């Protein structure tokens with residue numbers, strides 16, 4: 001019986017990964033639901049085989065009376081801002097005056113909630129909000145309901161992955177239509193809806209909100225043999241995380257500005273809100289040479305779209 005439960009757990013986790021991370025489902029939803037309910041039944045009969053990595057945790061069910069505080073292993077950074085081309089060129093000049101020629105990775109800045117996912121030996125053990133950057137709130141049970149969050153990694157590694165949890169525009173529209181039908185107050189935007197969903201004490205409510213997540217870094221790069229940000233993102237993909245595919249590696253600030261201009265006019269085509277573009281020096285050693293100000297990396301800048 002244990003073997004049957006274990007293999008169902010693995011099968012359903014893989015189906016989740018294919019659907020919510022690769023966006024390439026290999027079975028129909030009806031088949032997935034049937035198997036999930038079969039597993040829920042079996043785990044009811046044999047609770048000793050239910051683990052925190054079982055896909056049945058995705059439906060939520062844990063009700064907290066409050067959120068515990070969590071200290072991040074390493075502080076979650078904030079980014080310096082750029083608001084126009086001149087700011088971007090000034091950033092580029094500061095970088096080149098300091099370390100010479102560089103490549104940049106341009107990444108979409110998702111308008112969601114910054115979160116940290118802690119893995120120990122390849123198992124998701126704790127998730128937290130950014131909070132003040134040092135201390136966040138433990139929202140593990142809510143993050144477990146996000147189907148794009150891997151409950152186990154393809155390698156038994158230990159680190160904190162950082163990313164942005166968000167609510168797709170379609171889910172936001174459906175949620176507000178349902179709220180309107182019930183005469184409830186509407187959410188102002190997907191960001192507030194995502195934050196509100198992840199702050200629910202009853203994870204069953206979070207599970208119904210169809211949240212997703214994009215990961216963009218890990219706190220202990222020594223764990224993954226990456227020498228550049230572009231490689232780090234590819235390794236996050238290989239480990240089973242969902243990363244944003246619109247990223248682009250460029251060799252000049254002119255190309256950065258081209259990318260920023262493109263998304264300034266095309267962001268409406270995305271199925272999620274973005275509030276800017278994050279530009280990062282690609283080489284990780286060069287990032288360390290540039291270092292940090294009191295609270296932000298000198299090797300990155302966030303271009304903010306006009307509100």
Ligand SMILES: COc1nc2nc(N)nc(N)c2nc1C
Nearest residue numbers: 077078079107108109110216278
């Ligand atoms: C290196 O630090 C960061 N990198 C980021 N990257 C992306 N794509 N989006 C963010 N919001 C973000 N935020 C921070 C603090």
